[in-house]
Amino acid sequence: MDKQIGRLMHGLKVLGIDDHTLVIFTSDNGPYPHLPGRTVGYRGCKFSLYEGGVHLPFIARWPGVVPEGITDAKTVLASVDMFLTLCHFAGAELPSDTTFDGIDRSAAFRGTPIPIRDHPLTWEYGRNASFSAIRSSRATGPLTWRFVTKSGSSS
Secondary structure (H helix, E strand, O other): OHHHHHHHHHHHHHOOOHHHOOEEEEOOOOOOOOOOOOOOOOOOOOOOOOHHHHOOOEEEEOOOOOOOOOOOOOOOOOHHHHHHHHHHHHOOOOOOOOOOOOOOOHHHHOOOOOOOOOOOEEEEEHHHOOEEEEEEEOOOOOEEEEEEEEOOOOO
């Protein structure tokens, strides 16, 4: 993977657009179950709705926009947020009669952590007998609760 990332970054430089291009590296789920220790202490892994299955690395590079060398451990960013965030950066005009599930997280890209979500995130994973998860925070503080349940279960 390192070689291919190097080729990508070199290609952007050759084209003269490396300083004007947002590059994002992330993952779709946590690590596979046979790779212990890679969840940095979080419970669960790939194929799980626990934190180890949905807590992912996210690295962004965009010189002049994304500050170098900082770590944001407060912002909760989900894939549903990417549409509105990228539309914001592109200056795209969105339809006023449409409600979007995500939140514009462009401030976090610029270095301002956003520890609050106005709406909870939800996940469903039908592969394991329809598990569901909800993650929320309240307007007065950071993440306050997370709930994982199996459909038809009282626990």
